[in-house]
Amino acid sequence: MLSRVGDSTYWLGRYIERAENNARLLDVNVQMLLDFESRRDGTERQFWGPILSTLEDTELFDGLHGEFTAAAVLDYVTFEPRNPNSISSCINYARENARAVRDQISSEMWEQINALWLYFRDGSAARDFRANSHEFYDKVTYASQLFQGVTDATMTHGEAWRFVQAGKFIERADSTSRILDLKYHVLLPSGEQVGGNVDTSQWTSVLRSCSGMEAYLKIRKGDVTPWGVAEFLISHDEFPRSIRFCVDRLDEVLHDIASAGEGRFRNEPERLSGLLRSQLDYATIDQIFRQGLHEYLDGVQEQIIRLDIAFHRTYCAY
Amino acid sequence: MSSLFRNYDPADFFDEMFAAPGEVRPHYRMLLERAEGLTVDDFNRKRQIAERAYLNQGITFTVYNDKQEGTERIFPFDLVPRIIPGDEWRHIESGLKQRLNALNAFLHDIYHGQRIVREGVIPEEIIRSAKHFRPEFMGFDVPRNIYIHVCGTDLIRDRDGRYLVLEDNARCPSGVSYVLESRMTMKRVFPQLFARYGVRPVDRYAQDLLDVLRHVAPASAAGDPTTVLLTPGIYNSAYFEHSFLARSMGIEIVTGADLVVQNDRVYMKTTKGPKPVHVIYRRIDDDFLDPKVFRPDSLLGVPGLVEAYRKGNVSLANSIGTGVADDKVVYYYVPAMIKFYLGEDPVLPNVETFLSAVPSDRKYILANLENLVVKSANESGGYGMLIGPRATKDEIAHFRGLIEADPRNFVAQPVISLSRSPTWCEGSMQGRHIDLRPFVLCGEEVRIIPGGLTRVAMREGSLVVNSSQGGGSKDTWVLDGGSASC
Structure with a gap:
């Protein structure tokens, strides 16, 4: 196998997984804060800062946003194109890598990752996010898991x-x-x-x-x-x-x-x-x-x- | 008549489907009958299925200088097939074979004794000044004496339905993946249409191409050559096609960075170390192949590749220097070449062409710019072109200046009223101009997959079918039997 193909398949695996993990992390944080809505005596930074620290993204975020709000953090980790680790960026990179090795992966894998990319690109993702963020993050998580399943079931285990x-x-x-x-x-x-x-x-x-x-x-x-x-x-x-x-x-x-x-x-x-x-x-x-x-x-x-x-x-x- | 075609007007053109309003040509009769029960809603649903299939599979091309977000676009696909009866295809096929044989003979001659120049058929100046002529390869013998392994020859039909050659693409013609994909899509969307129509299959192409590549492998490969497809990368406009072909042939797709040359041998870098490569189907132009020999700033190529090629350790398809054969000035001489090398009359005529390098022609061109199509000798994709009747005064003045400054680099042709085909546009069937690019393979023998890429100018009245200029495509059916007249 070509070294470049090795590199691309490796990063394909990483980026899909990263998109999923970010989706889980954000979803759970949103839900947890709902439980403590009444007791929120701290600032937004207190509740959302840890997410950025965990992802080692605090610096870039501060550079892009003047104010620290929950909405800003969610947008930054989910859609921000300048954040290389945002879910949307991860999906872009995953697809770029998949595109570079289309001859090596199964058509089913390609169609799955491409459909997820289209979902973000045509604005459906942003629409779903606004309508119901929990369902949206679930969708991203399932899409990643479907990709893993399709990978196991359709790609030669070589x-x-x-x-x-x-x-x-x-x-x-x-x-x-x-x-x-x-x-x-x-x-x-x-x-x-x-x-x-x-x-x-x-x-x-x-x-x-x-x-x-x-x-x-x-x-x-x-x-x-x-x-x-x-x-x-x-x-x-x-x-x-x-x-x-x-x-x-x-x-x-x-x-x-x-x-x-x-x-x-x-x-x-x-x-x-x-x-x-x-x-x-x-x-x-x-x-x-x-x-x-x-x-x-x-x-x-x-x-x-x-x-x-x-x-x-x-x-x-x- | 079917509701889809009821109000269709073939107008004053050669229409592929209707000889006159309401009078369907025999080879389209069955199609019309089968479209009978189809309502506009059914048809739109089928279009959506096809479009989604294209989008999901990422069947896209990239547009240069496109400032919009993303650079990929779907290739617009029209569901009304273009049908060619068997006898018509045999005529086309024999013309294409003849033409490719003449072009290969020409390239051998031009890189060896140049008999065609010495005998005064083509002026030496034309060859010497051809942009893609590679004097570095004078006297070099290419493997099995095949220069053009894959040729895309663009055909059009004039007002009388005559097939004419518009241009030859002898370097890296693209589009064949759309031929194969559009057939698969059509079969999925309209399975019942194909039944007993006798449409000749196209799916042999990848196997045929692989046979060609293996045929030219160096002897050192000992019967088991490693063949790769060399792409400029995922941002190239034809990347989808590159990966599609590599997948269909089961060969590796590589970029320049994946290859290294050591001791004049080519290797690809694999996770298990370097592995020898014997045949490269390169989809990169000569200029970018090897920074040591051609453009030193090229990052796409492989340093040392040309030397490995010269030593016979690796074969390239197409060979280096084939671009001289698809120069639009050299095109003018192809009928003469056919006569010169094969002693035959051309089966498929050229479009009437004027050379601005010839003083009397130039005078005619400059006096008639508003009635002519002017093309620069080495541009493709519909760039660098003037369509006189559609051009503004400024554009005409601009081209006048260009021609006067560099007469060698321009040719002019009368505006051909290309044939039209019913095409679904803005909710109704309308006539749109089309052309045809068959793909000709040359290995042990010349093989042509039945049909080719039918491109359609989606904009009303437009004659430009290139995908970069808003063109779309249609599935092309060649029938087992049948003739246009029966």
Whole structure:
């Protein structure tokens, strides 16, 4: 497979996943704020600032917007063309990448991504957003999941498919770590206790942003605690959006791509994914909280960035 | 008569479907009958299905200098097919084969002994000054002596229905993907129309093209050549077609940046390291192929590619330097070429053409600008053209200046009243001018897929069919049997 094709399929996987994660994140935040409408004693920045911090977008946003309002943040993360990570930009990039490798992906995949792009381009997306933002974000999420399903069901599970998977899982691992980190940026309103109503509700939103509410409740029997949620989203080995699950799958596809056996490595990306994988396998939640959740997640994100760079150097720009 | 065609007026043109108002030509009779039950609403629904199919599949082209948001547009597609009876097609086919053989013989001659110049058929000056003549390739033998592997020859019909050659596209003709896609769309939208009509299929094209490419592979490929399609990239106006063809042939589509040349051999950069490449179907003009040899500022090409080609390690389709054959001044001499190389009379005549390089012609052109179509020798896509009867005084004055300054680069032709076909426009069937671009492949033998791309000028009265100028397309049906007169 051409290196350029590898690069494009990898980013196709990443951008679609990123669009979906942004949609979830915004949707859940909107909903959570509805619960606290009456108690909003803080500023808009207090409620929406964490979203931007999580996405590392605060600076660009401040440069584009004079005022900090919920509507401005939603628009910035959803539609802003100058924000390279807005949902709309992600869909553009995903389609550009798909267009560059149309000969490698199935027609069904192309039509799915192209339909999503048209939905944004012809103004239907903006219209739906204004009518009902929850339904709109749901639509984006489903479109991404439909794309993943169509990809699995119609594309040869060969090298190009593995690159799409690598992109998807690296993005999802990164995204889950950021969503979990969201709680670090969210301040409790004054007078609220850790473990109190508001705190629990915030952790619940974190879970819902990762579609993890139901799975978590089955496993933890209704007990939403900070360490419970963190442990679940970091190291559960069967929940498909936990960091560990994503890194496990990533490590597997990297081995398949390089055709080395598990537990061995042939190149830098495999070495780094193996390293991250074993760290996640043996991490305990006590140790993570002792180190500091935010610091721990920062470290994970840094390792993911190094892995991305190594991957790119090994397969795409040697 | 069907409600769709009831008020259709063929007017004073050669109409493809109606010999006179209400008098359908025999090869369209079955179409008219089958359109009988179709209401305007049904028809509009079918149009929407077709349009959505095009949009969803991203069957688009890119317009240059378009300031509007996005640069992709759908190619307007008209649902009324253009039908060519079997005997008419055989006539066209023999004319196209003859023409391609003459052009290939001409290119070989021009890059070797130039017999046609020495014997006074074509002035040396015309060749020397042709923009796409590549003197660097004098004496070079191209693989299997094939210069033009893929040719798009534009045909028009005049007021009497005679097929004439308007121009040859001997470099990177595009449009064949629309032929294949529009057939698929028509079959989906009107399955019942095709039943027992005897329409010849077109889907062999990709396989035929791949056969041509493999036929010219260097011996070093040892019977298993790696073939790629070289595209300028996703922003090129024909990118959809490039990826479509690559997919249909099952070959890689590459950009210049994907290829490297080492020791005069071409490799593509893959995730498993460099892999040798033997045949390149390039959809990039000569000028951009290799910054070491042609335009040094080209970022699209591959440094060292031309040297690899010269050494015979990689084959290119089309060959370098074929552009001299589709220069509009050289076009004037094609009938003479056919006579010269093949000893035959041309089956398909040229459109009457005046060369502004010839003093007596120039005088005539300058005196009759408002009645002529003036074309610059090396522009395509409907750019660089003056249609006298439609032009303003200023435009005519502008072209007068251009011709006087550079007479070598202009030709003029009388305005041909192109044939028309019923076309759905603004809620009714109206006559619109059309042309035809068949695609001619030259490998072990010359092969032509039945039909080709019928382009239609969607604007009323317009004679310009190019997609960049608001043209659309129609499915083109060649029938197994039938003649226009029976």
